[in-house]
Amino acid sequence: MNEIKIDINHIAKLARLKMDEEQAEKFARQMTDIIGMVDSLPAIEGTATGLDPANPMTLRPDVVVVSETTREEILSNAPQVEAGCVVVPRIVE
């Protein structure tokens, strides 16, 4: 496989990360090394399902249960709270 050129700024944008040029360059180099491990693999045929037939996932019934966790407990971790709500920057003008 040809050497992949990683568009580090595009990936950073998708990942919601900011980095300076020096860091971006370092990351690009290191990621190219890691990706290189994969490129060195022989071609493998096959399909992947990702599900384990011996242990299919069991989802719990979709019913409402009363939570023991209070609003106060949950909001106590929020960086900024006002009138029992989480404060975020304005998103609608």
Add this chain to the structure above:
Amino acid sequence: MLYQKSATELSAMLARGEISAVELTRSVLGRIEETDGKVGAYVTVCAEDALKQAAAVDSRRARGEELPALAGIPVAIKDNICTKGVLTTCSSKMLYNFKPPYNATVIERLNAAGAVMPGKLNMDEFAMGSSCENSAIKLTHNPHDLTRVPGGSSGGSAAAVASGETILALGSDTGGSIRQPSSCCGIVGLKPTYGSVSRYGLIAFASSLDQIGPMARTVGDAALLYNTICGRDERDATSAHHTYPDFTKCMGKGVKGLRIGVPKEYFGLGVTKEVEKAVLEAVDALRAEGAEIREISLPSTDAALAAYYIISSAEASSNLARFDGVKYGYRAREIDGLIDLYEKSRSEGFGDEVKRRIMLGTFVLSSGFFDAYYKRGKVLQQKIASEFAEAFEGCDLIATPTSPFTAFRLGENVDDPLKMYAADICTVTVNIASLPAMSIPCGTGADGMPIGLQLIGPRFSEAALFNAAAHYESLVGGFNKIPAIG
């Protein structure tokens, strides 16, 4: 001293009324105070709460209640497992102030069993790393040589157990994070079969690979802790429906006729000569006890590390998308709009290794590259799993090194991700194939540092792993030795 004893011994002493849980907890807390300044295993010590838990156990016992085997035994917890009202940081700036409003299922189970929690343990940030050096909080030192790493990511757990700063600990293992530090610190660590321990309340790294498991100074102690944490939990959709035996009763059956496979591929891969020698000597010791040793082949082994980094980073990039500075955790100041809030909070809150893996995961899942990387990784995963399945037709367990080398020096590999990733080369296959595996000590290298033997079994073969490991433990006269610190 009480902190030096095994959980199995202490449990019997507690039941007979020879010691109290408060005395035992004081002994462990005293050891933490004396030693943790040098080792640095704990992120948070919960002295007051631990003594309260211990006193509660003592008064229940005084009333004549029949208590579980773990009642009154200190079990310290890796800092990525949610503990209600107790700081759970993942050793990250992102969660520097996070106090979960709920307990992980494993914590509920430990509480129900009357276990005492002395505190929360250091780790590589978000469990990404093999040396604990990626912790944003502190460095952890190897109790056998303070200039060396304890391994990772459950390095705090391994160092605390090895130094006597706890009796037992929980770690988590996504690619070797229980076994590799156990190997580096000379203790016993089990990565259980995927689905056997609930992941509810474990802060996710790679959900299809993560598994919580026990770390201890003896095999019997690991069995005791595993007994308490395994089992079905409906809050984890991947939790298996399975009936588990009492693992403390699965040992002592000998190894006569046990077929142990030795895969030749695990002895290249940068495995040092001294590690190879120690592991093969341990296998020989089991042969002398009647085990049949077979050379086997797992051809895709050298490709596993690549598959592992693709799959785990892809899952991490999705799992860690939730950390956005809105509802909990770190939020950047002086922000300009919502997107800026996300980007600044994440960029300031995450360390370099976490960012690198999020970026790698985002890349392999991005349009145009998905087939070349992620899909290829998943196909390879299936291939590795089927090679193991085939191997287990001809043998009961597989023996390999846990880590290709002994604990390296602090700072030695920090800026070379590929070198660091090589520490996981013998362990990642097990997670990829959803198998259980245990690391037990099997001698030391020329530098005096512990070497680990990894025993791998088919799914749900923990009983056989405990039995073989305990047999080897008794052959070498026991593992439970705490080194002099410093």
